[in-house]
Amino acid sequence: MSPRVTFTFDGREIEARDGQTIAGALHAAGVRTLSWSSKYRRPRGLRCGTGACAGCTLVVDGVGGVAACLTPVRGGERVERIRPWLPWLPADRLGFLVPAGFQGARWLRSARVWRRAERLLARLAGQAPVPDADAPGFAGPAVVGERAVDVLVIGGGVTGLRAAVAEARRGRSVLVVDRGPEPGGRLLDQPGGLGRARALADRATAAGVEILPAATGLGTFDEGVAAVVQGRQLLEVRAGRVIRATGTLDREVSLPDGDRPGVLLATAVARLIVRDGVRPGARAIIVETPEGVADATAVALLLEGAGTRLVGRYVPADVQAIHGRSAVRAVTVAGRRIRCDLVLVAGGPRDADELDRQAVVPQETHVS
């Protein structure tokens, strides 16, 4: 049994196992709503499990914008949700007052009315508190570091680590940066994968590779530098070559009310089970596209092992309604209402190609 630690969530004490992510510990504690959408304050929660969406964005020790799904519990931290102004206001049901995009044709005929409306809308929209710059999370100054390496690898999954080892064995200095708390990428979603990930990372380290966890590659710039952010540090890396090995993310699937807390992408479900040791739900349905069948099948096996009852597999066109506001309660598929507390969406993988799009420097290479 791993040691237990605690943290506070909106003032309430939550227990976590050492190594669990904040999102995992909160899920285990039954917390589903972690944020509200900015305009219509629709409840949102853990969704992608990869830091690619804003669903589980929380404030930790006064620092906003923290992806709870990527952040391990340390113990003792103060975790808060970003509460919107008038959180009870069902703005999504007042669409006639707040049309899509605030374009506000209704208000603009009178400059005076618009001026007042605009101030009101500003309060409704800008929901995140301005962070307290003296908060404990901001201890110490922001620093800028500079590094020069032969090869920078962005993404510490299997592909990135293997590429790093190969480069290091040719005598090159190699730096690997990875967003997650530890390298391994997709290995960490598989039972027993943690051991393999650590073995691979050890091999890389032994070959002379430096691995920087919890570090995000922001992009490569025309001045010939790559930017990496790790906590309060900006690292400017001058690299002879940049290898982007950012792997894949789950493809989103559009469903009616598909943003409800409890509608999770396949990777998020796998990580809850494998990394956090959490049963993701009592009754689950799977919604899969043809591209997502393989992921859905793999996660279905994990669900079975975790004690979640699978009550149906459907394609997106079958889904007529998702019920429940702050947590999924049921789904209507093909005219039938099915009780469930988890909807697993498997849209299949897509390339995490954001950095490829940002950078168009020809000498660089992308390996999946």
Add this chain to the structure above:
Amino acid sequence: MSVPGIARGPLRAAYDVVIIGAGIQGLALAWELARRGMRDICVLEASYPGAGASGRNGELIRSAFASREWATLFDLSLRKWHGLAAELDESTLFTPAGYLVIASTEAQLDLCRRSADRHRELGIKTALVDETAVHRLVPALAARFAVGGVYQPDGGFAHHDATVWAYVRAAARLGVEVHAGTTVTGIRLEGGRIAGVETTQGPVSTRMVVDAAGGRAREVAALAGVVVPTTTQRLEALVTESVRPFLRPGVALLDLLGYCHQTTRGEFVGGTERHGIVPPDSMRTTLAGLRDAAAKFTRAFPLLRGIRVIRQWAGIVDVSPDLAPILGPAPGVGGLWLDCGWVYGFMGAPGAAVLLAEAMTTDRVPEALAPFAMARFGLGRPIVEESLVVDSAMAAGASA
């Protein structure tokens, strides 16, 4: 895919006027011309509406300039901005939140004092404000950052994309054809007059062409053999995540060569001037630009230390030797009009469009427009405007 306001059909064989560039200049002019009864107006856009500087700018709006020429043009524009959403029946998200120029040194305060004196002479409502008043208007400003400033209460900011598309849709309702993805490859002249344009979608006959091509205006004018004395410069800005309102007016910080505001939906938008990092026509952003802006704005607004940047952009401006726009008929080519050389183009567009539309439909150049003619450079009569927030590199690049 059909986009409201964008022409779906092919180009016609002939138009009364062809406007090159669907940025805010070209679109505002098209709308003003159509309102005055002109028909068969076509706007040609190589990319999409607002793809250039119109969608990549600081969004600030003021008329508090220190020269008669600038103040007159931009005050006309500011008055248009206040009623523009109602006139277009489309939202521009214009916010009359005020515009504050902040001085951090005695020398900068002197500049503000001189500006305020000029505003009084020119009839523009501004106030010279002291340190206390600056910090009251902008409570988030770092302690002792300001020694004073000049404040224009009816200035403000709008949303650039909202405004561009407001003009697109309003113009389309009046019959204007906006053709996106159509590049002008040649301008046909007959006897020293405009006869038509060649495009990637085929030739078009017209007797009147407006060069409103923003950062590409020089190249477009060259197609008609006209040399426009501008240079291309790039500007960068950043946008942060959305937070609760902490900054009401639009702000220019003389000490930082920076300008910024907070949008209605809570994002902080700001840019600083920095040149010579990458080629001036690149619309790609730089890490140096990001670091420069981040360092300066967190110095001015310490609370930004905890707020993340979510976007960065670079845009290009078409800078004339005196940094003032070039507006009016092109010398030597009948039927060619210039609407280019803009650095403060977003805020100036609604007013400039009124004046140019008047000139084009009446053949009489309005008094407010006349000083912006290209002939001023040949005559050695540049417009002297002292209250621009640009750095010396841009000014030097412009006059080089």
